[in-house]
Amino acid sequence: MADTWLPTLITNTPQEGFELAITLSRRGVKYTQPDVNVLKSLRPEYANSADSLTAASHVIAINFQTVAAANGYWRK
Amino acid sequence: MADTWLPTLITNTPQEGFELAITLSRRGVKYTQPDVNVLKSLRPEYANSADSLTAASHVIAINFQTVAAANGYWRK
Amino acid sequence: MADTWLPTLITNTPQEGFELAITLSRRGVKYTQPDVNVLKSLRPEYANSADSLTAASHVIAINFQTVAAANGYWRK
Amino acid sequence: MADTWLPTLITNTPQEGFELAITLSRRGVKYTQPDVNVLKSLRPEYANSADSLTAASHVIAINFQTVAAANGYWRK
Amino acid sequence: MADTWLPTLITNTPQEGFELAITLSRRGVKYTQPDVNVLKSLRPEYANSADSLTAASHVIAINFQTVAAANGYWRK
Amino acid sequence: MADTWLPTLITNTPQEGFELAITLSRRGVKYTQPDVNVLKSLRPEYANSADSLTAASHVIAINFQTVAAANGYWRK
Numbered sequence: 001m002a003d004t005w006l007p008t009l010i011t012n013t014p015q016e017g018f019e020l021a022i023t024l025s026r027r028g029v030k031y032t033q034p035d036v037n038v039l040k041s042l043r044p045e046y047a048n049s050a051d052s053l054t055a056a057s058h059v060i061a062i063n064f065q066t067v068a069a070a071n072g073y074w075r076k
Numbered sequence: 077m078a079d080t081w082l083p084t085l086i087t088n089t090p091q092e093g094f095e096l097a098i099t100l101s102r103r104g105v106k107y108t109q110p111d112v113n114v115l116k117s118l119r120p121e122y123a124n125s126a127d128s129l130t131a132a133s134h135v136i137a138i139n140f141q142t143v144a145a146a147n148g149y150w151r152k
Numbered sequence: 153m154a155d156t157w158l159p160t161l162i163t164n165t166p167q168e169g170f171e172l173a174i175t176l177s178r179r180g181v182k183y184t185q186p187d188v189n190v191l192k193s194l195r196p197e198y199a200n201s202a203d204s205l206t207a208a209s210h211v212i213a214i215n216f217q218t219v220a221a222a223n224g225y226w227r228k
Numbered sequence: 229m230a231d232t233w234l235p236t237l238i239t240n241t242p243q244e245g246f247e248l249a250i251t252l253s254r255r256g257v258k259y260t261q262p263d264v265n266v267l268k269s270l271r272p273e274y275a276n277s278a279d280s281l282t283a284a285s286h287v288i289a290i291n292f293q294t295v296a297a298a299n300g301y302w303r304k
Numbered sequence: 305m306a307d308t309w310l311p312t313l314i315t316n317t318p319q320e321g322f323e324l325a326i327t328l329s330r331r332g333v334k335y336t337q338p339d340v341n342v343l344k345s346l347r348p349e350y351a352n353s354a355d356s357l358t359a360a361s362h363v364i365a366i367n368f369q370t371v372a373a374a375n376g377y378w379r380k
Numbered sequence: 381m382a383d384t385w386l387p388t389l390i391t392n393t394p395q396e397g398f399e400l401a402i403t404l405s406r407r408g409v410k411y412t413q414p415d416v417n418v419l420k421s422l423r424p425e426y427a428n429s430a431d432s433l434t435a436a437s438h439v440i441a442i443n444f445q446t447v448a449a450a451n452g453y454w455r456k
Binding site: 004005006007008009010024025026027028029031032033038042043045046052055056058059062063065066069070 | 317318319322323326350351352353354355357358359360361362364365366368369372373377378379
């Protein structure tokens with residue numbers, strides 16, 4: 001992937017940081033399966049499964065740990 | 077999601093921090109599947125499965141690590 | 153849940169900290185499924201499955217990381 | 229459990245720390261299923277499954293993070 | 305593996321760090337199954353499964369935590 | 381296990397650290413199932429399964445976090 005999609009881990013707010021964690025989670029999928037059509041075809045599989053949604057939230061939680069630490073937890 | 081749902085990671089007590097961790101876990105699901113009706117329809121699937129409940133508790137535990145660190149573990 | 157069940161993460165000993173980690177893990181389940189009767193009915197499902205017990209120990213391990221860090225690992 | 233099984237997280241060597249991580253992982257199981265006979269009966273289920281053994285090693289790895297941090301990674 | 309594939313964890317940008325996390329994740333697989341032909345034959349199995357892709361993204365997220373910490377989160 | 385297999389977490393390079401993480405992951409399995417013949421018999425089960433290989437890489441990633449932190453991320 002030649003484009004720049006991650007110039008920094010710094011965000012203005014915790015919520016933007018959480019959204020960046022979602023981006024990181026999706027990019028982890030996309031690097032492994034770059035075909036957008038395949039990804040779209042898989043969406044019903046996980047978007048309608050409680051366990052798959054929990055697994056997605058799990059990955060987001062891990063990436064949010066990283067983003068939150070990078071931002072000093074937006075303490076100030 | 078245009079609304080502000082995460083203005084800060086700081087909470088007054090560990091228990092409020094744990095409840096924020098639950099919010100984060102649910103938001104991770106909701107960003108992936110925003111349709112509230114689908115989410116409601118999936119509830120019986122995981123709320124009556126021991127393994128699904130353990131998986132939910134797992135995600136909460138990870139988010140609680142983040143919130144607890146942000147709050148300096150409420151040491152004072 | 154209106155009651156106060158988590159006033160602090162500080163414990164006197166590592167063992168009490170481990171037991172607090174178990175409480176946190178169980179609360180993560182209980183917030184998701186508050187019906188005690190359902191929880192009781194699910195017990196045979198996980199208490200007799202090696203993989204479910206490993207998953208339970210996994211969540212405890214993550215919560216113990218949090219509690220141990222909060223207590224400075226009880227080093228003194 | 230009334231007995232004291234975890235007086236400290238400090239160990240003399242990394243290897244003893246790894247073995248303490250195993251103890252923590254097993255205790256996480258035992259708090260959830262205290263019946264030793266049940267635990268013994270489950271052993272063939274996980275001790276002969278590659279995925280179950282990987283899951284066991286996973287929990288040990290998480291507990292080892294905690295023990296290693298407690299010991300300052302035995303750097304000196 | 306005699307070749308040097310990991311001389312440093314330091315990268316110039318977060319995005320390069322994320323790509324290094326992908327490399328680490330793949331190497332973890334390759335050390336366990338060094339046969340490239342087997343790895344290729346398994347690709348359809350996980351590249352077309354939502355849950356497998358989420359699991360891959362999960363491992364990347366964990367390795368990215370390590371790389372990000374190593375780089376001080378590229379804060380400057 | 382009476383032999384000394386983990387005298388230190390310090391390694392000269394990140395790559396040696398990654399290989400130590402693999403050793404830790406395997407030892408976690410071996411402590412749970414010490415019978416080498418059983419372990420060998422299980423190899424085809426996980427070495428030819430994409431999900432099992434991802435799970436193996438997952439455990440390595442967690443142990444690598446520990447080893448990397450122990451070594452100050454080999455920053456100098």
